[in-house]
Amino acid sequence: MGIWFSLVAVAALILLGLLGANVSGLNYIFAVVIPYIAITLFIVGSIVRIVRWARSPVPFRIPTTGGQQKSLSFIKQNRLDNPSSYLGVLGRMALEVLFFRSLFRNTKAELKEGPILTYGANKWLWMFSLAFHWSFLIIFLRHFRFFTQPIPFFVPFLQDIDGFFQIWVPLIYMTNAVILAALTYLFFRRVFDSKIRYISLPSDYFPLLLIAGIAITGILMRYFFKTDLVAVKELMLGILSFAPSAPSEGLSLWFYLHLFFVCSLLIYFPMSKLVHMSGIFMSPTRNLANTNRMRRHVNPWIDELKMKPHTYEEYEDEFRKVMKGAGMPLDKEESHVS
C-alpha cells in the first residue's frame, strides 16, 4: 500500500514537472519561482526543526555506552565507544556520521533447529547506506560547477577521482552507478524483507523514489539527452546571485524534471524523516560523554518534581518501637508526633 502511494506521488511529480517544461508560460515559475520557494522552505524548515529540538532541554545525561568506561588506571578505556572527553565525543560522532559506526555492528539473528540462535555479521545495510550517502554528497559537491564561477578547486579534484576508470565519453562517474545500485538495494530491501516491509510507511518509500528520480534524470541528461549546460549554469548563477534571468530556450525537458525533483526534495526534507541528517548531531545517547559520576549534569526542571521523599524522621517515627526493641541506634528516643 505504501509503495503504491509513493509511486503515485512520484508520478504526480513527473506530470507536474512535464507541465513546467512544456507550457512556456510556466517555464519561469518552474525554473525560478519554485526553486526560490524550495530553497527558502528547506532553510527555514531545517532551522525551525533544529530550534525546536534545541528548545527541549537534555534533562539527563544518557549516553549509550558501547565499550569499557574510564575507571581504574589499570583498565583500558574504550575512548571512542565510551568517551569521557570532548575529543572522545567528537571522535565517536565522527565515526557515527562519516562511517555509520553503529550500523556497522549490525548482525542478523537466525533461529535454527536445536533450537540454536546465531548472530551472523550482516554488513549489507551498512555498506549500501554508506555508499548511498557518500555518493549523494560527492554528486552534490560536483554540482558546484553549476553554482559558482570560478569553479571551486574541489570540483575538478572530485571529478578526477570519481571518473578514475576513464570509461566512456563523457566520462562515467562511479558515484552515478553507485547511487543507483544503493537506491535499488535500499528500495528492494524494503519491498522484499517481510519485516522491513511490515514497518515501512509511504514516507519510507517516497524519498527513495524521489531521489532515484533525481539521479535518473541527471544521468539521462549527462549521457543521453544532452542539455545546454551553459544555459543551466546561467540560470543557477542568476538564482544564486538573486538576479534570475528568464530561462533560456536551450533547457531541456529532462532538466526541468531534474530541477523539479530537487525542489520537491528540498521542500519535503524538513518535514520528513530526512531530518535525521541534522538530528543525529543532537542525539543524547551519542553526543554526550560518559562522565556521569565525574561531572554533575544539571536538569533545568528537576524542581518541578514536587513529591517529597519519605524522610528518615518519618521512618523512625513509624518504626521507633521495633528499632528500639532490636537495639538499633535512634535519632530521637520518643516520637515528636503524639
Place this chain on the structure above:
Amino acid sequence: MSLKMKPEELAQTISYKPPKKHWMDVRVEYKKGSYNYAGNPESLKYVHQPNPRKWQPYEENWKLPENWKEIILEGFRERIDKFRSLKLFMDICVRCGACADKCHFFIGSGDPKNMPVLRAELLRAVYRKEFTLAGKLMAKMAGATELTFDVLKEWFYYFYQCTQCRRCSVFCPYGIDTAEITFIARELMNLIGVNIDWVMTPVANSHRTGNHLGIQPHGFKDSIEFARDDLEDLTGIRVEIPINKKGAEILFVIPSADYFAEPHYYTLLGYMALFHEIGLDFTFSTYASEGGNFGSFVSHELMKVLNAKIYAEAKRLKVKWILGGECGHMWRILHQYMDTLNGPADFLEVPKSPITRTVFENTRSTKMVHITEFTADLIKNNKIKLDKSRNDHWHATFHDSCNPARGMGLLEEPRYILKSVLNNFTEMPDNTIREQTFCCGSGAGLGTEENFEMRMRGGFPRANAVKYVAENNGVNLLTCICAIDKATLPPLLQYWVPGVEVGGIHELVGNALVMKGENERKTDLRNNPSPGKEDI
C-alpha cells in the same frame, strides 16, 4: 514456576514472518503468561499516584478517568518540551530496521510489535496524529493514528514487554533509545493509573520501609545477623556488621534481595567476609536498604523520591562516601541519574579506598563507587589473599547485566575479579556479551509469575548463549552483577539449560578469600563441598 510448553515446543512457535494485515489493524490480544497484573490500589494510594482502583488488564473496563485521553495527550505535550530525547526520537527514525532482530523479546516471541522500531511506532503514530501536520491531514498514510482504548491496550502490553535494556540503542544509527521511549510511555500511562503491581507495590514498600520487599528495620537486622551466623559456621570467624552507624567512613547500599533471596544471599556473605578481612569501616542503612529503584520503571518523580534516600542517609550518618553492591538497573540510576536528581553531593568526599589509597576519580562528583571497581582495585594492589582453587568446582561464564554494560561501560572490572578468583572461565559468544549482552528477559518490573511465558521467551537468547558454553566448554555457573538476574536467571536456565547455576561475583570472591584465622573451608558459601573436600 512452570510452563507446560517444553523448550523445543516453545521455540517452534517462534516465527519471524509478520502477519499479512497492516500493524495498525492488528488488535492486541492479552495472552496468558505474557502480561503483568495491575497495580494494587493500596500501593498507589500510599505514594499518591492517580486513579487507584481495582482493575486487571484482561478486563474490558479499565475504569479510566473520563478525560483519560486529554490527560495522556497533555502529558505527552509536556514531555516533548521537557525531553529532547523524546522529541528527537519521535522525529528522526528512518525505519531502517537495524534494531528489529536485536530485541530479546522479538527474538523469543517473533511478535513484530516487539521490534524496537515498531514498539516506538506505537507512540510515534499518536505523536504524528496529534503533533504533526502530515499526521493530522493524512492519518494512516502518514503513519498516524488516533489515541483510542485499543491503542492504550497495545501500549500497556508492549511497553511492559520491554525491559529497558538498551540493546537496540547500541545498534541504532541515531542512537534511538527504546529504554527512554518505554520510560516515558509508562510515565504517560501512570498518569491515568495504568501500571503494574510488581512495580507499584515495590515502589510503595521502598518508600515506606526503605526496601522493595517491605522489610522493617528489625527484620533487616535479623537477616543480617542470620547471615553473620552462617558466615561464622562456614569460616569460624565472627564478623562485625554495623547497621545505621553514624560516623562510619562508607555507606554500603545493596539491592534488598541480597539479604532476602537466593542465590543473592551468597554474594552478601562474600561482601561481609571481604569487608571484615580488609577491616573496612562501613555501615548498612535500614532507611536506605534498597539500591534498586522501582520508581525508575514507572516515573521520573518516583525515581527521584526513592533515590533521594541514599544521599539523605549518607548525610545523616555523616559518612565520607558511598559504595554500591551488585545490581543492574540500580546502577543505571546511580550512574546516570542520581547526581542530577538529588545532588550535588557536596557534603561527601571524593571516594578514596582506605585500604589502597586509590582515589576513584571517575566518581568525584557522584561519590558512589561500584563494588567491582572497589574490589578490582584491592586485588590489583595485592591487598587480599585469594585461593582460586576453592572455586575449582565451578566453570564460570559472565553475563553482563544490561545497565552496567550499556549505561556505564562496566565491562572489565568484574572480569578482572573473576579471573583472579577462579581458574575456569569461558566467555559466551561475542554477539551476546559486553555492550551486546542479552537481557535476562525479566528486568524493569517484568519478573513476575504471571508473565512467566514472556520471560522465558525474552530470556531465550541469553539462555541459548549459556547453553552454547555449557555444552561446548562445560560451563556450570553463570555469574552476574544484578539482583534481577540472580532472581530470574535460575528459573530461566532451569527451563532452557538445566544444570547451570547462577551466582554473584562476590560469592566467588568470598569462596576464594583466604581470611586470617579462618577454619579450613569444608564447603563453599552455598554449602557445596569445597573442591577436594567432597568425601568429608
